[in-house]
Structure formats: C-alpha cells, structure tokens
Amino acid sequence: MAPYFVFPQNLKSLEEENEDNRLHVLNPTDVASLRLPELEEFVKEGKGLVLFVSREGVSFDLSDKEIFCIEEQEVFDHVYSLVKGFSSLTPSGKVNLVESLRSNLSVLLPNVDSLLRVFQGQDDDNDNGNETPPVLDRVSSYRNALKIYTFFLVSIVLSEESSASSNNKTKMTGPNRKKQSVHSWNWEPQRGRILNLIANSLEINLALLFGSTDPDENYLSFITKNAFGLFENATLIKDSETKDALCRIIGACATKYHYTAQSCASIMHLVHKYDYIVTHMADAVAGAEKKYADGTLASSLIREVGRTNPKAYVKDTAGAENVGRFLVELADRLPKLISTNIGVLVPHFGGESYKIRNALVAVLGKLVAKAFKDVEGDVSSKSVRLRTKQAMLEILLERCRDVSAYTRSRVLQVWAELCEEHSVSIGLWNEVAAVASGRLEDKSAIVRKAALNLLIMMLQHNPFGPQLRIASFQATLEQYKKKLNELEPDKSAESVLDGLQSDNETYDGGEVDDVNMEEPVKEQQESLTDSVPNLEEGIPQKDSSVPDIGNLEQTRALVASLEAGLIFSKCVSATMPTLVQLMASSSATDVENTILLLMRCKQFQIDGAEACLRKMLPLVFSQDKSIYEAVENAFITIYVRKNPVDTAKNLLDLAIDSNIGDLAALEFIVNALVSKGDISTSTISALWDFFCFNISGTTPEQSRGALSVLCMAAKASPGVLGSHLQDIIDIGFGRWAKVDPLLARTACIAIQRLSEEDKKKLLASNGSRVFGFLENLISGSWLPENTWYAAADKAIGVIYTIHPTPETLAADLVKKSLSSVFICSGGDDLQNDIESGSADILTTVQVAKISRYLFVTSHVAMNQLLYIETCVRKIQKQKVKRDRLGADGQNAHNNGTKQDDTPKDNINAELGVSASEDAILDTLSERAEKEIVAGGSKEKYLIGLCAPFLSKLCRNFSLMQKYPELQASGMLALCRFMIIDPEFCDANLQLLFTVVESAPSETVRSNCTIALGDLAVRFPNLLEPWTENMYARLRDPSVSVRKNAVLVLSHLILNDMMKVKGYINEMAIRLEDEQERISNLAKLFFHELSKKGSNPIYNLLPDILGKLSNQELKRETFCNIMQFLIGSIKKDKQMESLVEKLCNRFSGVTDTRQWEYISYCLSQLAFTEKGMKKLIDSFKTFEHVLSEDSVMDNFKSIIIKAKKFAKPELKLCIEEFEEKLTKFHMEKKEQEVTARNAQIHQQKIGGMEGCVVARNEAEVSEGSDVIEG
16 A cells, blocks of 8 residues: 655655655656756656657556556656646646646546445445455545645646746746747646636545545645635636636535634635635635535634624724625625624624724615515514514614714615615605705715715605605595595594504515505506606606595505605605705715706605706806706706707796896806707797797797797807897887886897897898887886886897997987986976985986986996997907908018018008007097096086986985985996996095995995995905905895805905905804805805915914904804814915914913914814924913813814824824823913912901901090090
8 A cells, every 4th residue: 555645835845754654755856957858858758747649658557557546656756746847848748747637636536436335335245244355445545646636736736826926027028028938838727627626526525535524634724725825816816717616615625524714714814915805705605605505604704703803993994894895795695694693793883993884784784685585484483584674774774873974874875775676664764764864964975975865766766656746645645544534433543654664574675565556656666767757757646536445454554655655755855955055065976966866856746846956057157067067967857858849838937937047047058058959949949939929828928938048049049039030029029018028128138149140130121110119118118117127228238239329329318318307397406406405306306217317327328338348349359350461461472572561561660550559549448438427628428417416316315215216226326437437436435335334225235235346346446445344244234235245255356356455354254154145155255265376265364363363253153164264274284384373373362262262273273293293392382271171172182183193103292292281281270279279368368357457446446435535
C-alpha cells in the first residue's frame, strides 16, 4: 500500500521529508531550468505526461493503468515537477497536463460510487462466510488519488492566477508582449472546468473514502482556503462559470460537510474587506440552502452579525456598508429563513452606525414583502407569523423618526417599495400616509425627496379607486352608512374604521377580501399606471347609486374601506400648503419631486392640486435647467392634449385665472412651446375660433383669454396675429369690449405684438379707424374706473408703437384730458386754490377726472421719453450700418487698382466727423428729454406746464388725506416726472420721502418704494444721500411695502447699483419676518449675495452681529438670523478668520447678552483643524466670559462637534482645552458666588451699623430732653 497523502502548506512543501509515512517527492526535476529541446526530450522519452504520442511514459500509464496510479512515486514525482514548472511549459504541454489530470479525476468520481457497492457486497459475502479480497487498500488508494488530483489541479489554478495577476500588474511592452503571445493559451475555460470538477467531487458521497460523513479537516481546509482566496480576485469572479463553481464548493464544504464555523469566519472577512463580493457570497449561501435544504450557514452568518459589537461598525464604515448589503441580499434570497433569525439583529437598531440601521430597515422591508406570503401551518403558527410581521411593520414606522437622515430616508424608500408590491394593508395605509406627509417638512433634503416619492407611490397604488375627491368619498360614504344602519338598526352608528386590521388577517395586499367593491374600486388597477396619463382622460366616476352588495359583514368592510379612503384623501389634500413651500425650496430635487407629486395628485383629483400646480408656473424662470424642464414637462402633460380644442380651452382658462406674475410665466412657457412645436398650428386655429366666437358657448371672457394666449404665442411667431387683424379690431374695440372691459386692453397688446409688416398693413388699411378707437378709449368714459387705467396704459403704448408721429396724437389726448378737467372752472382759479391749500378745489373738479388727467399726462411723458430713446437707437443703428458699408467699400477700394484715399474721406477722418455726429446726437437727445418736463429756454411745453401744478398738488397734504385716490394717482405721476427730469427729481425728493414714510395709504407708500428703486437706477448720485431712508422702508408696518422694499434693495445691491452700507442689518432682520413670503425673499437675497465675488457676507457679518446685538430682538430671532448668514459662508479660510474676529469681539464687550450672542455665532462655525487651534490660542480673549452658563453651553457645543471629526493629535488638544474651559468656568462661578456672598455680608453689616447709630442718636436725643426738662 502506497504512503498516504496529506495536503501540504504549499506545493514546495512536498519536497520536505517527514517522519511519518507520508507521500512526498523524492526525485523532482527542475523543469524551468531545461532548455526547450531538453524539455521536449524529457517529455518524449516518456518521463512526463505531456506528449500522448509517446506510448511508453506516465501518460500511457495514466491512460492504461488504474486511475490511482498517480500515487506511484515516479509518476507522482514527474507530475509534481510539471505542476511546479507549469509556467515554463508550452501551451500544448499545459493543455495536455491539465486534461490528463482532469480526465482521470472525472473517471475517479463515479468509481467511488461503484466502490461503495463493492464494499457493501463484500460485507454481504463476509456475513455469508465467503472470503473475498479486502477492498480497504483500494479505498485508501482512491482517497489518496482524490486528494492528489485535487491538490495538483488546485495548485495549477493558483499558479496560473498568480501569473495572470503579475502580468496584469506589470504592463508588457514591445518584445515582452510578443514573447507573451507565443506562450499564451486559453486559460479561462480550463479554470472553470477544473473548479466545476472539484465542486462535483465534493457533491458525491465521500463517506466511504473518509470513514465518516465528513472528510478530514485537512482536505476541507485546503479546498475552502483556496476557494475563498480565489474570491478575492475581482476579475476572476466576473467569469460566471468560475463564480458558480466556487459558490458550489463553499456551499458543499460549509453545509454538506459541516465546515460552518470556519466558512462563516472567511465569508465575514471577505464581506468586510471587498464590496464586490457581497452578492456572490449571498448567492453561495442561498445556493447551499436550496441544494441541501439546510439553512445552517445562513443562520450562523446572521448570528455572527448579531454577536458583533455595534461600536465595531462605527469604526469600520466600509465594512458596515458591506455587511448591511449582505444582509439585504440574504433577506431577498432567503426571506423565510431570515425572518426566523431576525431577532438577533434587532438590537443593532440601537447602534450608532446608520449604515447598519439602513440595512436592517431594508431587510425588514424584504421580509414583510416576501417572508409571509402563502403562510402555511396551523392557526397558531399562522398567528405567530402574522404577529411577527406586525412587529416588523411597527419597527419600520418607529424608524421614520431615526436620528439619522439617511435612515429616515431609507425607511420611506422601503415603505414605497412595500406599497408598490401591495404589501401594506388598508388598516396601516393611513398611518404610513401620515408619516410621509409629516416627513415633507424634514430638515434633510434626502428625507423630503423620499417622502415625496412615497406619497407618489401611495397614490399610484392606492386601494381606494382612481379618483380621490373628498366630496365624492363623503357622499358615497353617507350612502353606505345609511345602508349599514338599515342592516343593523339596533346598533349605534359608530365608525368601523377601528375594525380594519393592520395585518393581513382580513386584508391581503391592501385589498378587501370577498367584498364586491364598487365599480371604481374594481377598475383601480386599470387606471393606475406608472406614468402620468392625460390625467382626467379615462378616469371613471363613481356611481351615485348604491348597489346591493350583500350581507352585513361585506357592507361593514366596504364602509371601513371608504372611511379609510376619505382619511387618506384628506391627508394628501392637507399637504398642499407644504407642497407650495417645497416648490420654493433651494433644493432642485424638492422642486422636481413636488411637481411630480402634484401631477399625480391632479390625476387622482386630490382637492387643491389644481391650484397648487398653477403656482409652479413662475418656476420656468429658474436658472436650474432641471427645474425648468420639470415645469415644462408637467405643463405639457397637464394642459396640452391631443385634441387642439381641449388644449386651447386649457390655455385660455389659465390666462383668465392667472395673476400678473403667473401671466408672465405663462407667456414664457407658451413662447417656448410654440417655438418647439409642442403647441401646434391646430391649437392656434382653435384659439382663434374661441376669440372669434366660432365655438358655441364661448363667453367674452374666454374670447379675451384666447387673444391673450395668442399674444403670448406672437412673441415666438409674430405672424400669428397677422391673419386676423380685422377680427382683433372689430371684436377688441367693438361691442364685446363693453361686456368685458379688459378685452380692449388685450386688443391693444395684440396690436403692439404685430410684426413690422403687419403693422404697416394695419396703418394702410385701418389706421385712422384704429387711432379713433384708441382716442375714444382714452378720452371716453365708457370703461369702468378700475379697468380704464390698465386699458389706457396699453392704448398710449400702442400709439407710440405704430403711429408715424405719436407726439401729435398724444398732445391732442393731453389737451382733451385737460379740458375735461377744467371744463367747469378756469385753470387760474384752480391753480390759486391749490397754492392756497383750499379744500374747495374739488367742488368744481371731479377727482376721477383729475386722476385720469394726471395719469394720461405722466404716461404720455414716460412714453415720450421711451420714444426719444428708441429714435436715438434707430439713428445709431443706421450710423453703424452706414459706417460698416463705408468700411467695406474702403476695403474693396484698397484691394483694387487705386490706392489713394479720396480727399473727402481724408478730411472727414482728420476732423473726426463721426465723433462729432455722436456728440450732436447726444446733445439733441438730452435736450429732447429735458424739454418733456422742464420745457425750452423761454417757455414750458404742454407737459411741462403740468409739473409745477402736480408738485403743489402733492404737497397739499390735507387735500391728499381727504382724497387718498387722488394722492395715489398724483404721487404716481410725480414719480414719473421725477424719473424723466433730474432737476425736478432733486426738487421733489424730500417730498417723495416724506410721503413714503408718512402717507396713510399703504398703496401709495408701496408705489413710492418701487419708484425709489427706479430713481436710484436713473439718478444714483441724487439718491445716494437718502440711502438710510430707503433701508427704513424695510421696517414699514405694511406687508406690501416691506416686500417691495426687499425686492427693490435686492435688485439694486445685486446689480451693483447700490453699495452695501452699514444698514444691511435691516435686511438681515427680514430673514425672520412674520410674513413667510418676505422671509423667503430675504433668504434669496443673501443666497445670491453670497455668490458674488469672495462672498460679501463674510465681511459684513461682524457689522451685522454688532448692530443686531444692540437691537431689541428675541434670542430665537437673533439665533436664526445668524445661523442662516453663517451657513452661507463655505470657505474654510473665511471660517478660520471669523474665529479670530469673533474671539476678539469678546474683549470690547461687557454685556452678558452680547457674550452669549458672540459665543453662539462661534458655535455655528464649521471648525477646521486650523480654526480649532485658533480658538484654543485665543483663550485669553474670552476667559472672562466663561462664568455665564449659556456661553459655556455654546463652547461645549463647539467641542462636541470638533471631537467627531478630529484626528487623534487634535482630539487630545481639544480634550485639554475642554478641561481648561471647565476649570475656568467653575473658578469663575465660585468667584461670583464669593463676591455675591461678600456683597450680601457687607449689606448686612452696613444695616447693623445703621441700626446702632440710629439707636445711639435716639439715646442722645432722650438725654437732652431730660436735661432740658
């Protein structure tokens, strides 16, 4: 019998002699040292396995003799030599060696089974008394052969993988690469076949060979060690055949041969170390459980994770993430098995590693979705499993309040997955909805995103039907409650919602069992699609009739379902105000997902969704491309339909119902969609049909809305309006304009939007008629007062847009307006009344008429200014064009035969005629602008005559207070005149600021605030001394004034038209304005300001801190303001510098409240290592303030944050600093106590001394009285 084979530590160890009788190498051959001819000779002479043509060597023996001839010493030595020098063999030699070993092992495996039958036969013969040759020696030989073949094949795999790894590390160049190609061979298929063969060898019955059910540990250790080692090669694992073989090997060793403990340790080591290994190990574990129906390995791994100290995962974050993923993969593959072992993992919910908590949450989600389907067994076991499921659901609800935003987000994602898989019962549905709606206000953007996605998923997969209007649910619920009361008349009407169970005892997958639900509920799945359809299309409506659905239990279940549906609908509807806020979020993901949710809400007809969706329109102006695209896609989905008439109706309804801001946004998006072709020509034709009343039932309001949308489309395609010029005039200024007064204004806008060619056509065909309509509109009294101003505004604009000489017609309009005012009173008398301040002025003049006169005059003046500027631009363009043509001609002339410049060109160049023309044009422009209000050198012109009258009128405060409408129009006209003329502006600035501060009408103050912004742009030097007064508007009691002040100052500062002076603290206070709209505008201002240059907020912060500290602000208000401002500073260098600046402020401050404020600001900084060292070095500047508990609390907050991310060296310094702070704090407190006690003692002594003195004086006084007596 040959010596037994023991797996060595490595291949070379076989050459070592052993004391025991082991098979080892006696005569190895150094194959690597042989030259190629010698190697071939060595093989050909039959001393190797390589050449099958040589029929006399070991190859012949292996094929001719029994398969365990490998244990013969000579064959063993030669095979060893070839395996050791495997890298030196030729490709054909490698193939033949591998095939020889592999084929022999393949033959050996089935022979093991036959050997088992022979062994059993021998046992039977021995029982019968027949002597047969013993097979024990053969068993030993088979065992030896199995081990040797396995060892050599695994050694070849290790050798080749080692060579491949080294070749990958050293990039081959030139001749080396060529040399490699000569010796290259296709190794990958061979590797897969070898490993699969070894896996097969483990799956046969090896009990006979090893004398027990398990092979010896030496054999299993060798195989598992190398199998796990191969898993560390990421490239190797990409080969599916190799990966599957290794998984089979690990599964067999760990499960079939009970090599579990060692395998668990190796698996956990790999999982901790390599992220790519996670799914492969999960496959191996699941494969073993499936093949051997034994979950020991999976259970052991779960227990191993459960036994691990949670603190270990805090330090090893990468390992924690891998372990977490591994648990999730196992739960996905083996849900029922993991559900029975989940208890050992639950304590990790209390650990600090959020990655492990994330994973456990995902595991629970997988188990809830998969582990409890098709629950089998008796009633008690079923009940236990359902209670387990309920406990898991409760944990998931509880984890929604986890301290980590990542975990809260993951929980919400899991709930969304459960909703998608219909694993949330109706009884639990509204709890989940309430959690999701609450998380919409989470401070973390990722949690808000997950909450929005969860609500989208809940709507998409809701079990209540395709439409969720509250009124519809209430009506249907009342009907079925009546039906229920009829079925149970003796019972008091009480909600049966409590009867809904949160597990699946009654409801499976969110559906009511055995209940013939209403038709909408039946059609639920058909209407709930993954993408948003054309919303209302195809959504069936609930039948108002009550069908006979059957018995009492079915009716009760249906009422419970309806009650749950009503609660769900109300819950989603209640989120609308929050969704509106989220659309104003600085996070693009908030905005995008909010829009998606609102689209889904509109699809299911949630109350309030339509109004909220309209508030998304202004977001088209967002600079974030993703937000704009989200709005555009939502707009197309909601409002643009296949039917052009429906699209036109949607668009005109939007135009009718939108405010000014929404109209601007609507115009922008319509313009974009027309350019892209998303709004088709058919839709344009349908809009014309609405405008021209060609569609039955069209109202004047709808006609106006259609024309308004057509005006918007004309910006992208000016020719849109040209085809219906006559209709615009006839309808826009005809009888329908008297029914809908705003129609005339819209017609004026349409005329302004005409193309230049269409404007010429209009003037040629209907010019006089149009101007007659416009003059009648401005001078007439047929429009209501509240509509006239808007219409007259556009009408005057049209005159200056299309009239060839607009100033002549405008002059007539001013004269007519003036004459209508003074028709009953002489102008001189009126002027005298104004100057004297008489209140009798308006006994002969109507307020409305004088307001209209002031409006027409000032608006004509503004349009005249714009007209002059337009004319100047036209002249400049013509001059540039002429100069360009002259330059082109000059170049052509220079390139021709003549090289001499003409004398005229030379003279013009010398005299600078071009520059002189520009100067003349500027002079004429300035003169024309000045003459509008100031008049000529000798006399004032038509508008200029109104200016002094207007100024005196606005200064008559008693008159203005009596007629606030007149003050509004008067101040508006005054501001327009001031914008036109600098001298008039300077003369009336004090009046304007007086009015903006003291006018009782908030409309007047608001308009004047806006005008101040325009004046600051046009005449910055005149407004510069009044900067403080402009900032004072931020303190106005009126919301509209404060809002306009924030907008005006933001525009001026962000566009560098006003310097950020020492009043910026007023803007900072608006961050905490009671009106959220103003607060958001202030936040937007500082957000944009932080982007300018090197962040001006950094330089402004100390000044803001000082000013706010001296103001009577609530502590919470101050903290919120400073927290926001400090949060906008991102650069480490600026943060470090602020540490020093803030510490230095402690020295010059004695107020304890300011100490607290400064320390709070320090606690809000993001400390770097350098910043922390600066704080420690500045200890002397703030040691005197450490007696205050609030200050000490802020410093403790700094230390806690710094410790989390500090390196070991810095952490030591921080701990020393903490001890120093605590020591000084206690000393200062003791000093304070001592001083206070001393003061109290001094007061007591002083009181006693006073008593003694008083007593002595009393005694002296008594003595003197006696003497006198």
